[in-house]
Every structure is written in C-alpha cells, then in structure tokens.
Amino acid sequence: xxxxxxxxxxxxxxxxxxxxxxxxxxxxxxxxxxxxxxxxxxxxxxxxxxxxxxxxxxxxxxxxxxxxxxxxxxxxxxxxxxxxxxxxxxxxxxxxxxxxxxxxxxxxxxxxxxxxxxxxxxxxxxxxxxxxxxxxxxxxxxxxxxxxxxxxxxx
Amino acid sequence: xxxxxxxxxxxxxxxxxxxxxxxxxxxxxxxxxxxxxxxxxxxxxxxxxxxxxxxxxxxxxxxxxxxxxxxxxxxxxxxxxxxxxxxxxxxxxxxxxxxxxxxxxxxxxxxxxxxxxxxxxxxxxxxxxxxxxxxxxxxxxxxxxxxxxxxxxxx
DNA sequence: TTCTAAAGTCAACATGGTTGACATGAGATG
DNA sequence: CATCTCATGTCAACCATGTTGACTTTAGAA
Numbered sequence: 001x002x003x004x005x006x007x008x009x010x011x012x013x014x015x016x017x018x019x020x021x022x023x024x025x026x027x028x029x030x031x032x033x034x035x036x037x038x039x040x041x042x043x044x045x046x047x048x049x050x051x052x053x054x055x056x057x058x059x060x061x062x063x064x065x066x067x068x069x070x071x072x073x074x075x076x077x078x079x080x081x082x083x084x085x086x087x088x089x090x091x092x093x094x095x096x097x098x099x100x101x102x103x104x105x106x107x108x109x110x111x112x113x114x115x116x117x118x119x120x121x122x123x124x125x126x127x128x129x130x131x132x133x134x135x136x137x138x139x140x141x142x143x144x145x146x147x148x149x150x151x152x153x154x155x
Numbered sequence: 156x157x158x159x160x161x162x163x164x165x166x167x168x169x170x171x172x173x174x175x176x177x178x179x180x181x182x183x184x185x186x187x188x189x190x191x192x193x194x195x196x197x198x199x200x201x202x203x204x205x206x207x208x209x210x211x212x213x214x215x216x217x218x219x220x221x222x223x224x225x226x227x228x229x230x231x232x233x234x235x236x237x238x239x240x241x242x243x244x245x246x247x248x249x250x251x252x253x254x255x256x257x258x259x260x261x262x263x264x265x266x267x268x269x270x271x272x273x274x275x276x277x278x279x280x281x282x283x284x285x286x287x288x289x290x291x292x293x294x295x296x297x298x299x300x301x302x303x304x305x306x307x308x309x310x
Numbered sequence: 311t312t313c314t315a316a317a318g319t320c321a322a323c324a325t326g327g328t329t330g331a332c333a334t335g336a337g338a339t340g
Numbered sequence: 341c342a343t344c345t346c347a348t349g350t351c352a353a354c355c356a357t358g359t360t361g362a363c364t365t366t367a368g369a370a
Contacts, residue, residue, distance in 0.1 A: 015216035030307035061170035132305035143298020150287035152185035
C-alpha cells in the first residue's frame with residue numbers, strides 16, 4: 001500500500017520555510033493532491049475526470065436537480081458544464097427527463113451505473129480522509145473541520 | 156471584507172449527505188478554493204496565475220535551484236514549466252545564470268520584483284490560514300496539521 | 311399571441327497540461 | 341581530440357477545461 005512519492009513525479013518538497021505559515025500552504029497543496037490522487041486515477045480508467053465526478057457527486061445528493069441549479073453549485077458556465085454533462089448522458093451514467101409540472105427544466109438523476117462510479121470515486125477520497133482522521137483521533141478531526149470551515153467560508 | 160458567496164458564482168452547496176465523510180470532501184474542495192481565491196485574484200491583476208506563483212514560491216525557498224530540480228518539485232513536464240518560466244524571466248521576476256562549477260545547470264533566483272510578487276501572493280494565502288487558525292486556537296490548528304500531513308503523505 | 315426564462319448549441323479563444331522529436335551546450339570518458 | 345551523456349531548450353501536435361458571445365429552441369406566462 002505504501003506508494004512512493006515518485007509514482008506521481010511529485011513529492012513534498014523540502015523547502016526552506018520563509019514564514020511560519022509556509023508549512024500550512026504546502027500542506028494544503030499536497031493535501032489536496034493527496035486526497036484526489038487515487039480518485040483521479042480511478043476516474044481516468046473510466047475515461048472520466050474531475051468535472052465529471054463533480055457533476056455525479058452533486059446529482060447523487062440532489063436527485064432531480066435542474067441544470068441551472070447544478071451550474072450554480074458547480075460555479076462554472078453552462079457551456080463548460082455542457083460537454084462533461086453530455087458525455088455522462090451518452091454513457092448513461094445520468095438520465096435527464098422533463099419535469100411533469102415544470103417542462104422547462106430538465107431533471108437529472110443518476111443511473112445505477114452512475115451511482116456506482118460516483119460511489120467508487122468518492123470512496124477513494126473518503127478512505128483517504130478516514131485514514132487521516134483515524135490517525136489523529138476525534139479531537140484532531142474536529143480541529144481540522146473547524147479550520148476548513150473557516151477557510152471555506154472565506155469566499 | 157465580507158464577500159458574498161455569489162461573487163465567485165460558487166457557494167457551498169447545501170447537499171444532502173449520503174455519507175458521514177461527505178462533509179469532509181466538500182470542506183476540502185471549498186477550503187482549497189477559499190484559500191486560493193484572493194491570491195489568484197491578485198495574481199490575475201499581475202497577468203500571472205497559479206503555475207507562475209508555484210514557480211516563484213519554490214524558487215524563493217530554494218535560491219539557485221536548477222531547472223531539473225524545480226520540475227521535479229512541481230511535478231509537471233519541462234515543456235509545461237517552460238512557458239510560465241520564460242514569462243517570469245522576460246518579466247524579470249526571475250533571473251537564471253549558469254553555475255560557475257556546473258555550467259550545465261541554470262540556477263534560478265528571484266529578483267526584487269519577483270520576491271515582492273511572491274510575498275504578496277503568498278501573503279493572501281497565509282492571511283486566510285492565519286484567520287482560520289486564530290478562530291480555532293492552537294489545538295485546532297495542531298489537529299488540522301495532523302490531518303493534512305496524513306493526507307499529504309498518502310501519495 | 312407575444313414575451314420571457316431555461317436550456318441547448320456553435321464558434322472562437324485562453325490556459326495549462328500532455329508526448330514526441332530534435333537541437334544545443336557542456337562536462338565526462340575513451 | 342572524439343565521442344558519449346546529461347541538462348536544457350524548443351517546436352509541433354494534441355487534449356481538456358474553462359471562458360465569452362451569439363443564437364436557437366422550448367415551453368410556460370402574460
């Protein structure tokens with residue numbers, strides 16, 4: 001299970017710290033990479049990538065979401081959503097149907113296959129998080145959540 | 156200072172949690188975005204972006220680094236490094252010189268202007284981190300570091 | 311019937327990354 | 341000296357992900 005840092009050609013650099021908080025910046029960078037690495041590799045095997053996963057993730061948690069709402073949550077333009085979304089529909093990982101009362105909006109849902117891909121990709125990420133939380137215990141996990149909430153709400 | 160979540164077109168989605176750890180995945184996503192948001196806006200004003208900042212960041216902490224070592228730390232191909240690196244040299248944010256004893260390698264250094272840009276961009280990120288750490292206190296900060304180290308070393 | 315909002319589509323473009331192929335410059339070795 | 345090798349530089353082709361702008365289609369609402 002121990003992967004070498006060279007597998008990705010990337011390793012946590014031993015850089016001189018110019019500032020007390022430099023370690024935090026680097027941890028954020030390599031932490032993000034560390035969490036997404038295996039999930040991205042899995043997605044790539046399926047011919048998918050991060051934007052596809054983001055769509056599947058959101059639709060899994062908001063069945064019958066309209067495209068407009070999806071676009072707002074993803075924070076990208078409808079044109080940017082269009083390509084990955086169409087691929088997911090073609091590949092039958094998603095279905096879209098007109099709402100009975102709101103025919104304007106198309107409502108998105110995962111198919112069984114879509115649910116499976118979403119779960120497996122997200123599982124890779126959750127496993128990384130679970131291992132990390134296990135290593136530091138409940139209080140460390142709570143600290144992590146507190147910091148990340150503060151950062152996330154900075155936008 | 157309070158920015159609306161709509162400024163970016165992106166907001167923390169109120170998504171149903173299918174899994175206990177979903178909150179952690181979302182926090183990582185929005186946390187990364189939150190930390191880099193202001194720095195990216197500053198860099199964009201300078202006509203620069205994240206890859207330029209990464210180069211400046213590394214060279215600031217490893218003066219006289221050779222290009223090959225830089226490539227390895229960044230984890231991208233030399234061709235991908237080439238364009239942003241050349242821009243930084245043209246803009247005189249970086250200098251390169253042949254090493255006296257190792258003429259093969261070019262050694263990179265920041266100019267004063269480069270140091271200034273690097274500091275300002277990194278300051279935006281550090282400020283976000285500092286505020287978050289202040290909000291949760293030392294034990295929370297320690298927990299955050301522990302979790303992020305575990306994740307970062309997962310690669 | 312006409313107005314409007316949601317969705318879809320098309321074109322052009324920027325950026326950041328990839329591989330592959332090849333040129334150059336300079337130390338190392340026969 | 342000649343040649344080998346390695347670090348670097350450069351060029352071309354390509355792909356993915358995003359952008360803006362312009363336009364069409366669809367269908368509910370006025």
